Amino acid sequence: MSTDQHDPRRDADWWRSAAIYQVYPRSFADASGDGTGDLAGVRARLPYLADLGVDALWFTPWYPSPMADGGYDVADYRAIEPAFGDLAEAEGLIADALALGIRTIIDVVPNHVSERHAWFQAALAAGPGSPERERFWFRDGGGADGERAPNGWVSEFGGPAWSRVVGPDGPEQWYLHLFSPGQPDLNWGHPDVVAEHEDILRFWFDRGVAGIRIDSAALLAKDADLPEVDPPHDPGEHPYVDREDLQGIYRGWRRIAESYGPDRVLIGEIWLPDAERFARYLRPGVLHSAFNFDFMASPWDAKALDQSIRQTLEVHDRVGAPATWVLSNHDVTRPVTRYGREDTAFAFETKRFGTPTDLALGTRRARAAALLAMALPGAYYLFQGEELGLPEADIPLDRIDDPMHARSGGVDPGRDGCRVPFPWSGTTPPYGFSGVPVDTWLPQPGDWAGLTAAAQSADSGSMLALYRAALRLRHERPELGDGGLEWLDLGPEAIAFRRGEGFVHVTNFSDGPLDLPSPAQTWLASVPLEGGRLPADASAWLQLT
Incomplete structure (x- = not known):
């Protein structure tokens, strides 16, 4: 395979290898100066995203919304939230991004609508x-x-x-309402609901979007008798999770996507512990791809991550679908903070205020995890600010916006800590997020001056420099992206594999340095090597010579 054939920017199968950047519009860039991000802000920052090396942008909901749940309570699917702009701005953004070789994926939330709908x-x-x-x-x-x-x-x-x-x-x-009271669930047994969403897909495909990310994709169908959840149900028999009706719904969506060409894709947000049930959504004719939450939620542990990777690849290979690799999104604690904790896994039920973290250790592991995720076969998703190594921010109680906090009785800190406005430049808030001094919709920490995009662009050892280098190599090397791998055994505290003729990835989870395969040339390492050996909590990309 040549590099040109592999390049996901030119290929109908671009989504199998793509690096996809999640934009949370409220927090990416503010062109209007009101403290809330907007689509004009994203358009102005497209050169940054092109330079970063991403193939597509996934936007969390940009529709009119009362923001009872960060925009996932949609009032009108055929318009843009006025705080973000208007439909013409969205169409201009889609076109501008495509001119830079960057496709657009939008979020559709079919399980529910806003109470204002x-x-x-x-x-x-x-x-x-x-x-x-x-x-x-x-x-x-x-x-x-x-x-x-x-x-x-x-x-x-x-x-x-x-x-x-x-x-x-x-x-x-x-x-x-399976979510907040402001998000009433739709009845997917009603023909109006089916027809409406199929028309929504056409509306946005007509405007040039390349893909649809389907929120809470396993929850739409309900047992009309509304039985209790307990006792436990067999797979496919739960009252509202992973019901068989979903397969027909998504086959209908797939036919619509394919009518617009082979490069339009459907991506499911599917949290299912049963790998076999998960794979059914990725069979030919259903969804193209789905988020791999098992990998994201795994602890920083060689055995756990190795098992997650192997199972993911096996399940996807069986149905001919590409795997996806995700370290973070707008719902989970940022990797830099998570990997510095005693419990490095992620679970909503374990989130608590005041959980201590070692940010230096977390940053080191997050750098290593990024290279691991980007080296694996399939697509890679990154959440805005991940490339800067932003930590989870502490939000004052009176500024918390997320309904998870209130509905947990104040136990859960909510998800706002990863949704803080992006720091672009300068030494004090709003760090270039807004062009004028303004109180941003969520407060930014006062110690982020060294984490801004501008500061890191000038630092060859920064997290941003690492991401730019890794994403560039992902484009240049035909071995990376979609395809297979060959496992290498470097001991129980390492994950190592070869891709193509000579590319080798190694992650060291042990407490000391690890001998690397030789003879080899180091392409990229998450930290400097020590006497040719890979230090603890580090990853390296090698070319065997």
Whole structure:
């Protein structure tokens, strides 16, 4: 395979090898000077993204939203949140990015809409028993006065998954929301819901987007009887997770994507512990790709990561799909902070205020993890600021915006610590995020001067320099991206493999230096080698000679 054939910018199969950059629009760049990021800000920073070496941008929801859940409560899928710009700005951004060889992926949230969505407002106005309410999950409550929720389902954010409507005459029916009360679940057994989302796909494909990221992709279909979750159910029989109906829904979406050409893709956000069930979504004719959360959530441990990588590759190979490798996103604790903790894995239920971390150690491991993820076969996703090595920020209690904090009773710090506005330049907030001094929508730490993009661009040893070098090599070397690998045995505290004729990756998880394969030339290392040996908590890319 030649380098030109491999280049994902030119290939219909670009998504199998791509480096995809997640943009959280509220926090990337603020062109208007109001303290909130916007699409004009992203357009102005496209040269930075092109220089970084990414192939596509994935935007978290940019639609009109009351922001009950960071934009994942969508009020209108055919417009842009006014704080971010308008539809013309989005179309210009898609075109400008493509001119630089960067495709655009947008987020679609099919499980639910905002309580401000026209459909839900019509359902509230129409009252019990109306056709408008059949698009959602409205139910009468139990008890003499309907005061008990229809069942005991629990919200993903904690607390009950039901809220009761209070009409002009007092309390009446309940509605289902697997997330916040501001996010009523749609009834995917209703033909209007199916037709609406298929039209939404066409609307955005017509405007040049290359892919759709599907939020909470395993939750759409519900058992119409709404049975209790306990006792445990067989795979495919859970009342609302991973139900068989989903396969037909996504096959319909796949036909729409393919009607626009072979380069349009569907990417699922699928959290499933059963690898076999996960793989079913990646069979030919269903979704193209899905996020690999097992790798992201694994601890910094050779055995755990080795097992995750091997299982991921095996499952994907069986259905002919490329793996994806993710270290962070807008929902999880940043790697620099996570890898410096005693518990280096990620789980929502273990997030707590005040968990101590060693940022120097976490940064060292995050550098090594980045090279490991970028060397593996498949696509690589990075979340804005990951390339700067940003740590999780501590948000003052009175500024926390995330509903996970309130619904956990204040135990969970929420997800805002990874969503802090991007530091571009300067020595004090807002660090060039806004062109004028302004109080940003989430506060930035006062000690980020050395972490700005400008500061790191001038430092050859910075995290940004490492990412730029690794992403450049990923483009230049046909061995990297999609394809196979050959495992190498360098001991139980190392992960090592060869790709192509002579490329070798090594990560050292031990407490001391590791001998590297030889003779070899070092292409890139997460830290300087010590006498030709790879130090602890480090990765290296080698070319056998």
